[in-house]
Amino acid sequence: MPFLLLSTDSSPLVGSTPAGYGTLTVETSVDPLSSSVSSVRLSGYCGSPWRVIGYHVVVWVMAGIPLLLFRWKPLWRVRLRLQPCSLARAETLVIEIRDKEDSSWQLYTVQVQTEAISKDSLELPPQTQAEDGRSQAAVGTLPEGTWKDTAQLHRAEEAQRMLRYYLFRGQRYVWIETQQAFCRVSLLDHGRTCDDLHCSSTGLSLQDQTVRKTIYGPNVISVPVKSYPQLLVDEALNPYYGFQAFSIGLWLADYYYWYALCIFLISVVSICVSIYKTRKQSQTLRDMVQLSVQVCVCRPGGEEEWVDSSELVPGDCLVLPQEGGLMPCDAALVAGECVVNESSLTGESVPVLKTVLPEGPVPYFPETHQRHTLFCGTLILQARASVGPHVLAVVTQTGFCTAKGALVSSILHPRPISFKFYKHSVKFVAALSVLALLGTIYSIFILHRNQVPVDEIVIRALDLVTVAVPPALPAAMTVCTLYAQSRLRSQGIFCIHPMRINLGGKLRLVCFDKTGTLTEDGLDVMGVVPLKGQEFLPLVPEPRRLPMGPLLRALATCHTLSRLRDTPVGDPMDLKMVESTGWVRRPSRSAPSEGAACGVWAGRGGLHRPAPQLPLQPYRRSPGSWWWRGRGGSARGPASRAP
Known part of the structure; x- marks a missing residue:
């Protein structure tokens, strides 16, 4: 083959x-x-x-x-x-x-x-x-x-x-x-460069979009939800339940009516509850990942068209609204800036500033260019145009190929985990089966020697198998697992794979992340240690009490905070640092030639802005540092090393 x-x-x-x-x-x-x-x-x-x-x-x-x-x-x-x-x-x-x-x-x-x-x-x-x-x-x-x-x-x-x-x-x-x-x-x-993405900012024609949709398929993340009959067949045709049905028939033939009835009722209840829970979880996951919005795309010739997000294909150019919204795909930002909440993917509720993808022949990779990539499922809080009237993003991935699609796929198809617990369970059942086989052979030999009727020999021999390998074990474990799941749910703990709850009893060591990550939001400033000459001065618990000087100005201006509806957003460390100084940022009302790019920072020392005679424009920006280039040459402002 x-x-x-x-x-x-x-x-x-x-x-x-x-x-x-x-x-x-x-x-x-x-x-x-x-x-x-x-x-x-x-x-x-x-x-x-x-x-x-x-x-x-x-x-x-x-x-x-x-x-x-x-x-x-x-x-x-x-x-x-x-x-x-x-x-x-x-x-x-x-x-x-x-x-x-x-x-x-x-x-x-x-x-x-x-x-x-x-x-x-x-x-x-x-x-x-x-x-x-x-x-x-x-x-x-x-x-x-x-x-x-x-x-x-x-x-x-x-x-x-x-x-x-x-x-x-x-x-x-x-x-x-x-x-x-x-x-x-x-x-x-694969191998597409940043220049290629910038060239795609003109958009796709309807003809190219149709061809690409045929190849890539619709931009949807579909979670299959099986019907109750399908789930019933999948659950009932489990080999364990097949063995259980055989055992119930054997017990009825041997006049074990009450025991067979109890096992039957337990099995029916466990199957029904399991089917209901499985379908409910599938529906919940489908409702969580389902996303269908109307988006505006660019067409060659400067035209714009509103389409459903399911029609998007890689290469489409999106026009992002300034009020923001949910991203229906992965896209590279080619014009403007965005403030994005990526908590749905990373768990961090801190807004992230996305900037324009730099041009050049460098191959584009979402992992390398995360600061310039808008991921599917994230929430755009605000979009600001820098060059031109629109904020533009070129679609790079759709459907299950997106970051959100990979997350959903990992939930639907979890990685198989090999535990000694499972291996030992299989070995235990195999050992019981061997004992049952040996006992069956011995029983047949003894009963035949005592001239017991053949039908009685068959029933007694098979009855020994049902005793050695308990057929009620799967149903009992299912009921216990569902009960444990309901207790966890009452405490706000949800489990995607209930059958793995039993493994919690085998845990011997639990490792936690650093203190405060799960219990607190943000950070606190303990204080600032000034430097005088070659010596450190005593700790200042409240930075706002520092005398006016380079240290206080650096704490108030050396950051990458942005404004979102008059609220500063950005790195939590930067937010706490600026908050501890008591300074606030006010939007500049000056013309661009008067240094509006920097805004105005107000504190005890008054207002601080660039000199009006030197119109400045950003030259290079990285987390925690600012470089400026003016008409008279280059100037450097306060800088700190990025973490």
Whole structure:
């Protein structure tokens, strides 16, 4: 059977070995598999008429029992119905993932889907036409080599107008014909520079937007919510409940009516409660991540259009409203400044100032350019235009490829954790099964020697199995877990995976973060230690009592605070530092030529502003330092080292 073995340090393409793209295991923060996956195997299968006929014959002959086995072992069903083939012809893919800390493989089956590319969508601008007569569905910058292409679509051949892709954990992987491999759509723009993003500030045409939407898919983070019948089937077809149903039937045959009835009622209650809790949690998560807003995008020629956020694709240029709002995607800020609350992603409620992405041939990476990237799900508190009338941001990622999508994906598909507790439990059940088998053999031998009827021998032998391996254990554990979950919820503690509550009893050591992180907001100033010559002076508990001088002015002006509706926002250390001085910032009413860029700071020493004869403009700014360049040369203001 042909398959491809890839690891984290190998090719980024699923199905090939060239360098330059990303696979399921590329080490990026937006990939939920990057931190836990050791290797991935991808196998292709296609239809076979004879295998399908044999599959149906086996199912009918065995009265549908194989369907239950195939539900637990989907790979058996795939191998019985389909035949191995190359990835280029595959209709079904088997994805095998191995965790770094566990040598076992996790199996997943996905269907390869196709989507037609309309004829009009292939009529791309002349500059995107390749030399071989094909048109390239451009995503991001124009191709500069074999690693810049995304999908070669023949205009003359009808078969080449179909886009092949599959969905895995919310992310889309498209087939690259020239490389004979699948590639995650979030990496199709890999290698794009900051200059490329600034050039995209003119926006996409409707034609380019249609092509990109076909490739990238809609900008939605969809959380699947199964219906009650589906959840009932998933829960009831658990192997443990199957063994429990067999045990109840055996007890009824042996006239254990009351015990069988009690186990049946406990199982029904546990299944119903588990189904209700699972569906409720799925609905809650779906409501939390669901976001649909109207956004304004730029079109070539200076036009603007209002579209739904689900229509956004990488390359669109957003016009951000000055009053702010929720970000529906990841975007790079190319014009203006924004004050953003990223508490939904980082947990820090401190507003963050986002500035314009610097121009240059430097490759763009969200991790490197965090100060210039607006992440999906964050709240823009205020947007201010600097050059031009609008605040502009170019979309870089959509859907599950965004930072919010990666967070949701990690919740929906948590990393498997290998605990000795689970391993010991499996070994314990296996040991009980061995004892039950030995006891069954011994019972059959003794009962047969005593000439006991055959039906009685069967009941007594199987009854021993139900005693050695208690069938009521799963139901009892489910009820106890749900009760523990309800007690935690009453204290404001929510658990995404209730079955892991039992592991709390195995904890021996708990490590806490530094004091005050969880119990207090912000910081407090203990005092300031002035310096005189080469010696430190005594601690001054209240900085506002310092004499007017460079130290007090530095504390009041050396920071990166911004104003949000007449309220200073920024780093908590800067806020407390300025607050301790007793100084306040007042917006300058002067003309720009009179130093309005600095504003006016008021304190006991009066108002402080740059000299009016030197119109200043920002030259370089970093956290805690300011550099200014005027007409008469360069001047440096108070500075402190950034943390």
